[in-house]
Amino acid sequence: MEFSSLRTWHRPLVVFAGAMVFWAAGSAVGLFLDDRMLVGAPIWAKPFKFSVSFVGYALSLAWMISLLGRARPRLHRPAWWAGTVVVATSVMEMALITLQTFRGRQMHFNHTTPLDSELYNAMALTVVVLWTATLVIAVLLFRAPLADRATTWAIRISAVLALAGAGLGFLMTQPTPEQRAAAGDGEAPLVGAHSVGVPDGGPGMPLTGWSTTGGDLRIPHFVGMHAMQLLPLFVLVLAALAARYARLREERVRLRVTLVAGGTYAAVVALLTWQALRGQPLTSPDATTLGAGALVLAAAGLGTLLALRPGRRPALVTAA
Known part of the structure; x- marks a missing residue:
């Protein structure tokens, strides 16, 4: 890198x-x-x-x-x-x-x-x-x-994820059910919200302010946009680990691991978006969310193992 x-x-x-x-x-x-x-x-x-x-x-x-x-x-x-x-x-x-x-x-x-x-x-x-x-x-x-190919694809995937994360901001501009009702009465001072299922400004997480009582679309918005820093950083870590682990010295192995990381990152953004749209706080996932998260982790683990598998060695040809 x-x-x-x-x-x-x-x-x-x-x-x-x-x-x-x-x-x-x-x-x-x-x-x-x-x-x-x-x-x-x-x-x-x-x-x-x-x-x-x-x-x-x-x-x-x-x-x-x-x-x-x-x-x-x-x-x-x-x-x-x-x-x-x-x-x-x-x-x-x-x-x-x-x-x-x-x-x-x-x-x-x-x-x-x-x-x-x-x-x-x-x-x-x-x-x-x-x-x-x-x-x-x-x-x-x-x-x-x-x-190198790992860096190239980390950049490409992170750019797409950043665009998707930024695009999630447009979901926040949609009026809430309460705002639609107010608009019907001729009063709509606010149109759109960060939170889902609860009003903006309620109890929130320290520093970020993300809602702890309802869904919050700022979470997948933030995570998606910052793929542009995290995925290239991930490739940088892989390159550093290559000095210790011989398998990571192979460019194709680093590429495969990077693709798995990019796919996992996309799945996490999708999961966080789904959780937020269901009006569920990040800090209080239900069994369905935890189950989906476990599937993402399992797929990431399996994908990583497959990505690290040794390549097929060419067969030796001996003279007759």
Whole structure:
């Protein structure tokens, strides 16, 4: 797995990631100094979490685009422009979220006033453009071998999973049954929710705020999007272990293990989505969810064993 010099990475994305580090630091200060609460969480929690998430997202894309530029230079230009669009839309999204934080207003799903509605619609548009630009990069990543086969497929699978995870955010924009009823009465200040089966702002997990009383679509959304960091990191660990375990020195073995990991990751995202849509908290899985999780683990274990099996040795030919 190769990491080229940071200077060769997509510069706008790298600069944006650096800006998000400072944005996260400023939001952390807000968490300590501003005691306002919004939808059951400290008001500066949202810009803090978004800025931290954007650091990993931007650096991952910057690295992937650099690999694409070395593998297939003619694809670098469209990927560079798509990455720049990601930066522009991400800056707009963070600016809108921070503006609403200063105003003490909810950003997501908020149609309480005309201004709140316009700001939310503008943010939703940036998300759509960002997702589309990431899709362009993902398609280009399938056009060329980026490094060794394990790394190449880890990047490709993680890009697809990140798109799927980001796409799950669109499920949150659907009105809840209570909101549909309110809309029928002519009042719908909020349209959409993070939680399923319970109102947003109820009891939540520490730091993340994920609901502990109902389903929460932010969980598969988060896990899916961060495949872009975790799967390449997994391949990096495999490469490190190859120094100790001879079997992992075979490229085809690392590729097979990587494909198993990618399939398992996709199954986990699907399981978390199914659990959330059933209105079930991550912390209180029922027997059905536990059974499905056990099947995923069993399949992952069996797949790993098969991936590590020794290859067939060519038969020796002896002279008659």
